[in-house]
Amino acid sequence: MQVTIEQLRQISLFSGLDLDQLVQLRTHAVVKQYLRGEIILHEGDRLPAKLFAVLGGRIEIKKTAATGKETILRMLPVGELFAAPALFGDGVAPATVVAEQDCQILTIERTTLLEMIQNTPELALQIIAVLTERLQLLHQVVHGLASERAIVRLAQFIQAAAIAEGTDVTEHGLQLRSRLPYYQIARSIGITYEECVRLFKQIQAGVTYQRGGKILVLDQMKLDAIAQGEYLL
Numbered sequence: 001m002q003v004t005i006e007q008l009r010q011i012s013l014f015s016g017l018d019l020d021q022l023v024q025l026r027t028h029a030v031v032k033q034y035l036r037g038e039i040i041l042h043e044g045d046r047l048p049a050k051l052f053a054v055l056g057g058r059i060e061i062k063k064t065a066a067t068g069k070e071t072i073l074r075m076l077p078v079g080e081l082f083a084a085p086a087l088f089g090d091g092v093a094p095a096t097v098v099a100e101q102d103c104q105i106l107t108i109e110r111t112t113l114l115e116m117i118q119n120t121p122e123l124a125l126q127i128i129a130v131l132t133e134r135l136q137l138l139h140q141v142v143h144g145l146a147s148e149r150a151i152v153r154l155a156q157f158i159q160a161a162a163i164a165e166g167t168d169v170t171e172h173g174l175q176l177r178s179r180l181p182y183y184q185i186a187r188s189i190g191i192t193y194e195e196c197v198r199l200f201k202q203i204q205a206g207v208t209y210q211r212g213g214k215i216l217v218l219d220q221m222k223l224d225a226i227a228q229g230e231y232l233l
Contacts, residue, residue, distance in 0.1 A: 001031040003055065003106060010079045011053045011106070013126055021120065028112040031055055034099040041097040047086035049110035054080050057103025062187065063095045072188040075100060075178075077164060084131055087113070100184075153189040154199050155227035158207060158215060172216060179213035 008014050008022050008029070017025070034040055034057075041047070043063060054076050061082060062072045073095060076082055085091055087110055117124045158176070167174040186196040200209045206222030209215055217223055 001033065001104065002026075003029045003031050007055055007106075011055070011081075012079050013051075013053070013081060013123070013130060016122070016126065017120070021116065025108065025112075025116065028108055030107050031104050032107070033104050034102070036099055036102050038099045039096065040099060040105060041083060041093045043093055043096045045093040047083055047091050047093055048107075049091070050086055050107040051110065051113055052081065052083040052086060053106045054078050054082070055104040055106040057099065057101040059103060059105075060098050060100040060184070061095045062098065070187050071190055072184060075164075075184075075188075081130055086110070087127075088131070149229065150189065150191050150195060151199050151202065151226060152229050153191075154185070154196070155203070155207075155223055157185060157189050158217070158223060159227055161215075162217070167217070170216070172218060174217040174220065176215040176217070178215075180215060181213040182209075184213075 003026055005019070005022050005026065008017075008025060014022065014025065040059065041052075056078060058075060058077050059082065060072050060075045062070050064070050082097060083093060085094060113123075117127075161178045161180060162174065162176050165176070165178040167176055169175075182193050182196045182200075186193050189196075191199075200207070203223075203226060206219040206226070207215060207217050
């Protein structure tokens with residue numbers, strides 16, 4: 001599969017490059033397709049020295065504890081980078097990466113990227129900015145799992161999903177474009193499937209869950225209050 005210039009522009013790291021640079025980059029890009037549920041990388045895998053980015057679809061990044069409990073750290077849409085240690089680290093996959101939807105993954109050799117950095121030094125700053133943002137998000141996830149109540153984490157997760165993939169206005173409220181089944185939400189915020197079902201019942205005056213992972217925000221102010229830990233149920 002040949003990557004297009006428009007697809008390259010969707011990748012956050014390359015959005016500021018000019019046409020000539022994108023054309024040069026295109027000749028070095030490799031695209032591989034994965035089916036929904038297929039594992040892209042296993043935690044602990046030795047990574048090739050490449051940049052990895054989501055070109056189409058969506059992936060989830062998860063870790064498994066010694067107890068066997070799975071936690072979904074992030075879900076990444078088109079344009080996002082992942083497996084950063086392949087570029088600047090020990091070359092070992094820090095988590096398992098799974099195709100949450102049918103997706104296309106773009107890879108570019110590290111040597112090609114370093115050559116571009118020599119010619120375009122600001123690209124290095126963009127890489128640093130992306131990695132810094134990723135560290136901050138990971139810190140927020142860990143802090144939330146350790147300190148926030150489950151219902152607060154649920155509300156914050158819904159808010160993040162609404163921002164990441166957008167919402168559609170309906171006559172009843174805001175419909176999240178993301179389809180988020182109970183099990184996926186539960187693993188993302190560190191609770192059981194059963195507790196996730198129970199929490200949605202508690203907040204149904206402000207947010208409803210419908211079959212197929214459809215989430216409808218009925219009362220944005222109430223959701224915000226729960227996310228800030230200010231709303232008592």
